[in-house]
Amino acid sequence: MAGYVLVALAVLAVVLACASVRVVTQFERGVVFRFGRVLPEPRGPGLTLLVPxxxxxxxVNMQIITMPVPAQEGITRDNVTVRVDAVVYFRVFDAMRVAVDVQNYEAAIGQVAQASLRSIIGKSELDDLLSNRERLNQGLELMLDSPAVDWGVHIDRVEIKDVALPESMKRSMSRQAEAERERRSRVITAEGELQASEKLAQAAEVMAAHPAALQLRLLQTVVEVAAEKNSTLVLPFPVELLRFLERATPSEQAGSTAGGADAATTPPAVPGPGVAPAPDGRAAAVGA
Structure with a gap:
């Protein structure tokens, strides 16, 4: 009978020993409650002995936790309805507060994140949500970190992931972007025309001072056109020769015209006395 009692006591001691020994991993901290009252110091990683x-x-997990914030719908300050979602990175720095001061710190952080995100949407304009997210992320991080510190949680980072816009607003922004690109294109074209006109004016001044430069440029243009079009090369006709022919041609035409006019205006010969016209029209002498 005594042997059975000893065996039972040994089994009970082993069970109590197993129940009193726990393992805390490296990324965790252990908070011990003794008869419902928390002990002042949390247990570190390794073996931990407990009173059965x-x-x-x-x-309590001390790692950085990633929590996605569901998309929140709100109206911006410039009266545009948007849906914005975000992600929160946080970690526990005080295991005692997390275990005692808040029932479920992850759910609490999620609710505060949703409320803060809706508040940020109402205080911001659409352009800020689309282009100035860094400042909004910092403001959202401050709004979350203020209550989280009292719970023993530190907010490491908050990022706005996506901003969903209505289809009508997307079309309006597309038209605005297209108009902006068209404006830039016209400005660039106008600046190019201005620069080209300035260079052409400088080239005209140089060619006016040096006429030979104009002839060289003309020959170069003809060669380029013949090379690109693969056509016959046409040499320019000398301008001096054209001017010479222009001066010479009117005088010759005037001389020939004057000779014809003299022949046409000469009156026919009238036979004098004693002269009879010949049958062929020529005058003939008649003796007395």
Whole structure:
């Protein structure tokens, strides 16, 4: 009978020993409650001895936790309805507060994040949500970190992931972007025309001072056109020769015209006395 009692006591001792030994991993901290009252110091990683029946261990994860914030719909300050979602990165720095001061710190952080995101949407304009997200992320991080510090949680980072716009607003922004690109294109074209006109004016001044430069430029243009079009090369006709022919041609035409006019205006010969016209029209002498 005594042997059975000893065996039972040994089994009970082993069970109590197993129940009193716990393992805390490296990224966790253990908060011990003894008869419902928390001990002042949390347990570090490794083996932890507990008082059987009296102690209860609660482990708290100290790693950085990534929490997606569901998309929140709101109206911006310039009266545009948008849906914005975000992601929050946080970690526990005080395991005692997390275990005692808040029932479920992850759910609490999620609710505060949703409310803060809606508040940021109402205080911001659409252009800020689209282009100035860094400042909004910092403001959202401050809004979350203020209550989270009292719970033993530190907000490392908050990022706005996506801003969903209505289809009508997307079309309006597309037209605005197209108009802006068209304006830039016209400005660039006008600046190019201005620069080209300035260079052409400088070239005209140089060619006016040096006429030979104009002839060289003309020959170069003809060669380029013949090379690109693969056509026959046409040499320019000398301008001096054209001017010479222009001066010479009117005088010759005037001389020939004057000779014809003299022949046409000469009156026919009238036979004098004693002269009879010949049958062929020529005058003939008649003797007395």
């Amino acid at each position: 029946v009296a102690d209860r261990l609660r482990t």
